[in-house]
Amino acid sequence: MRRAALLALLVLVALPAAATAQDCPKTTLADIEDEVMCPVCGTPLGLASEAPQAQRERAYIERLIERCRSKDEIKQALVVEFGDSVLALPGDQGDDDLGDVLVYVVPALGILLAAGGIGFAVVRWRRRGRGAAEGQGAAVAGADGSRLEDDMERYDL
Amino acid sequence: MRRALSPVPIAVICVLLALVALLAYGLASNEPDRGVEEALVRGETEPAPDLELPKLGGGGHGSLADYRGQVVVLNFWASWCEPCKAESPLLERWHRRMAARDGTVLGVDMLDITEDAEDFIDEYGLSYPMLKDKDGHGIETFGVVQYPETFVIDRDGRITAVRRGPVDEQFMRAEVGPLL
Numbered sequence: 001m002r003r004a005a006l007l008a009l010l011v012l013v014a015l016p017a018a019a020t021a022q023d024c025p026k027t028t029l030a031d032i033e034d035e036v037m038c039p040v041c042g043t044p045l046g047l048a049s050e051a052p053q054a055q056r057e058r059a060y061i062e063r064l065i066e067r068c069r070s071k072d073e074i075k076q077a078l079v080v081e082f083g084d085s086v087l088a089l090p091g092d093q094g095d096d097d098l099g100d101v102l103v104y105v106v107p108a109l110g111i112l113l114a115a116g117g118i119g120f121a122v123v124r125w126r127r128r129g130r131g132a133a134e135g136q137g138a139a140v141a142g143a144d145g146s147r148l149e150d151d152m153e154r155y156d157l
Numbered sequence: 158m159r160r161a162l163s164p165v166p167i168a169v170i171c172v173l174l175a176l177v178a179l180l181a182y183g184l185a186s187n188e189p190d191r192g193v194e195e196a197l198v199r200g201e202t203e204p205a206p207d208l209e210l211p212k213l214g215g216g217g218h219g220s221l222a223d224y225r226g227q228v229v230v231l232n233f234w235a236s237w238c239e240p241c242k243a244e245s246p247l248l249e250r251w252h253r254r255m256a257a258r259d260g261t262v263l264g265v266d267m268l269d270i271t272e273d274a275e276d277f278i279d280e281y282g283l284s285y286p287m288l289k290d291k292d293g294h295g296i297e298t299f300g301v302v303q304y305p306e307t308f309v310i311d312r313d314g315r316i317t318a319v320r321r322g323p324v325d326e327q328f329m330r331a332e333v334g335p336l337l
Contacts, residue, residue, distance in 0.1 A: 039268045039293065052237040053268065060270045081270050083292030121165045
């Protein structure tokens with residue numbers, strides 16, 4: 001009987017806590033600050049360490065986390081405060097589909113082109129080096145070759 | 158016979174030139190607009206650009222045009238800005254003085270969190286009207302480059318003085334007093 005009462009008490013204590021945890025989708029400042037901008041600093045919030053405006057923005061995000069706001073709700077609250085430009089990730093603003101694609105495609109193309117250019121330059125440089133070495137080798141063979149032949153004949157090797 | 162340059166160095170030179178051009182453009186486009194100051198130095202005044210923004214804390218929009226015919230001290234500020242704290246009591250005193258002579262201080266809270274701004278207003282007992290510039294509209298229209306900045310606008314809607322930084326009693330007496 002006593003055990004059953006204790007169990008019931010435990011359930012009563014645990015249930016509201018579990019319900020609260022479910023209702024309160026805790027996110028973290030670190031999870032959000034890389035995805036939003038510090039509007040005054042012009043950098044992602046995560047990089048704007050000491051700026052006073054960044055400190056205030058962080059404090060605001062932490063207050064919203066304490067109020068059990070989800071990550072999306074917090075980002076939406078920041079948009080209300082600062083406008084769409086507070087969102088750091090392409091695609092979050094949802095108003096420029098082509099621009100969002102280009103943001104990813106252009107750097108990738110740039111990297112591919114740069115890698116191709118470097119590869120092309122390396123291949124050319126190695127080919128040129130090999131050609132020069134072969135030419136030099138032939139010249140050595142021509143000049144020293146006869147002397148070598150003479151030496152070998154003289155020493156009867 | 159001259160040998161044609163290989164495409165690789167040409168590509169490298171082009172990329173370097175493009176980077177330098179991009180850097181130059183970035184530097185040039187970040188130059189603050191000093192047109193108002195230059196006009197004032199020439200002894201001229203420029204019409205204040207139109208500014209329509211939501212009222213801080215809701216309740217519709219407000220505009221500079223709402224104050225046409227009045228002397229307006231347009232003050233750009235933010236709650237986290239230390240010099241703004243120093244000048245706020247002075248601006249409040251002048252607002253009370255100006256209100257009796259058909260003038261007003263108009264605050265524009267720029268790139269700030271509304272809760273913080275409202276706490277600031279309560280702390281300093283500011284009674285003048287406030288607009289909220291959430292995305293830095295004033296940076297473009299008024300060439301605001303720092304906090305706080307204050308523009309004095311006469312009854313004809315022309316900018317007669319600018320202070321980049323906190324205002325003081327001397328500035329207000331010299332630039333606002335004669336317009337009232």
